Amino acid sequence: MNTHLAIFQDLAKALAGSIDSRNQGASRLDEELPSHRFWQKEVLPLLLSLVGVGMVTAVLLPLGQPLAANLVPIAYLIPVIVAATQWGIWPATLASIASLAVADFLFFPPLYSFQVEDPHEVIDLMLFLVVSLVSSNLASRLRQETETLRHREREIQQLYEFSRRLAACFTISDLISAIQNYLSYALGQRVAFFAATAGGRFEALESNSLPMVVQESVAATVAATDATARSMVDEPTQNVWLLRTVRSDTTVHGLVAVNIGRGSREVIDLKTRRFEAILEEVSLTLQRLDIERAMEDAKLHLQAQLLRDAFHGTLSHELCTPLSAIRGSASVLDSMPAIREDARIHSLVEAISDEVADLEAYIQNLLNATRVTASGVSPRMQWADPRDIVNAAVKRRGRRLAAHKVATAFARDLPLVNVDSGLIEEACGQLLENAAKYSPSGSTISVSARAEQEQVIVSITDQGVGITPDEQQQLGRRSFRSQRHQATIPGSGLGFWIASTFVRANGGTIDISSRGQGQGTTASIALPGSTMKASELTALADE
């Protein structure tokens, strides 16, 4: 008896499993034939419940009449309960009625007739029917609940899988493919994604043919309008399509259209809610991606800053120390009488000094460039005489300007300027160096300072190659170097960038003008001057 029961259960499970898996398959694929589904869902369970009744009968028959009749109420409950738990109320009811009929026919006298002699036995059979119907009802309800739970669990499982995939998304395109995969495979629904373009429009990512009504709706959507939530019906197929925006807090990333098929209002509502829950999850992920990107940017920024600081520290210490030793040693050698007497050795010592000075200038350039941090330069403002600044710049670039004539001219009564004189001196120095670089040896570089409408203008004019309008536009970019000079004149392209950054940090402006190629260049620095005239100050200062 036990073995029979086990076999029966296994068989039922196997059958139920196959039906279950087909059911799942059916829910995945809308295209499955309706008649086939009806056969699987409705007819087969009825037949199987009858088979179950038949199997119990086959077991009872050899036992002989009185024993079998006694076992009837218990034995026939088995196929009824199995049918109820596996296939629901209708196969169970059918099994109950079939069991009643078969038992009456085969095991209650008169045998092989549906009549029953003994009134007790009539009561027994009726009782059996009532018990089996009630228990099949209960069991089938239990089955339904289990089914619902399982279904929910599966949904939750899928959603969980989906959010896990979302958590692993590092780019927007990862995210889009996750949404598409999830919606298409897990929900069995057709999904189309439209990416937001710069023009405020949406563009389909793949050229799938979508219903006209969806395409028109997408075309009518403008990114600027908030939270598009539309549903529409594709007339030819009667499918309902939903259209929603995919967005994070700050940006709209695109539109997603999903086909949720046909069905009753409840089914459509349910699917809509589910779809919206998924989009909610997506928008959370997008937010996370936004935050991550911002953090990544901040991290890079910080690293750059640290690198710059390290570079600055290394340059100013590790490079300056050997440089000091070389320069200092050369200067000591230079002052030794024995070396001064020998022209050859003396020229070698001078060569060392000159090269060190060049190296020093390059390092100073790099140090200046690292001083320009992302937040700009922080100048230490102090009232200064523009003449002092210009003179210091000319003096410090003395070696670089040695091949040129430098003519300085200062207007009388120049106002003082409130600047970081170190930075402005460096800016002037860079411009002087450029003037020397891009003009022939022996030509004149004129430096002048004059007052103009409460501003002090320092101009540096050379007689060199000039500048084309095209080059003028590109000036000021870090590391810009004109194609014309790249092969012939060495340089890093940092000079003008440093100069303009330093001048701007002091509230000034820098202007480059040229009458054209080969006509020389004038670089002018305009700095805010003191509102007090120098003559007024003189009276106050010396009273």
Added chain:
Amino acid sequence: MNKASNVVLLIDDEPKIRRFLRAGFELRGFSVLEAENADEGLKAATFNTPDLIILDLSLPDLHGTEVLERLRSWSNVPVIILSVVSNEDDKVRLLQAGADDYVVKPFGMAELLARSEAALRRYFKTATENPVVVAGPLSVDLVGRTVSLNNNQIRLTRKEYRLLHILATHVGLVVTHDQLLKDIWSGNQRDNIQYLRILVRKLRQKIETDPNHPRLLVTESGVGYRLQARLENSSAD
């Protein structure tokens, strides 16, 4: 200078730097002591009483500023700072803490020697000595309060003379803006650096051959002014 041989103490952790400093100073007739850290340096300063200390700011055991402060708590010995920091605020802070002058690495030996000698001259100056300071074509009689340029006496206003007087008593050495402002405008104008700039401009008109290109009264950008002891050649060291 005024002794047979001045003793200079070099406090620097870099042997390469000490080597050329030693050579440079010995060539100029100094006797040289060396210390490679602050601890040794302070001991040497106490027991060997040098006439001049060359102090590097970045020492392994103690920051140079700290060494300077400890030295200044008991000694007036001239101190010249070697620094890689070309930051004006730091220079001013060091000068206020009692340094006589500074040179920024990399520097030439001539520059350091000029500063050193100026500091020694000021340190050893006594009242009995000639009270006339000569700076190139300029001579300032600190007692007679007269100024002459190429032997022609020139007239200065009270404040112009005051400025020149302070610079002349520190001839060859830098004097900070703060110190000048404090000594010239002791009252409420002492923060007004614009006045100082203009006063310097006026003084230059009177003492410089070309006031637009001053060679005597030179500007130390962001720090102060310096009266050069002698006219520099136009090519800088």
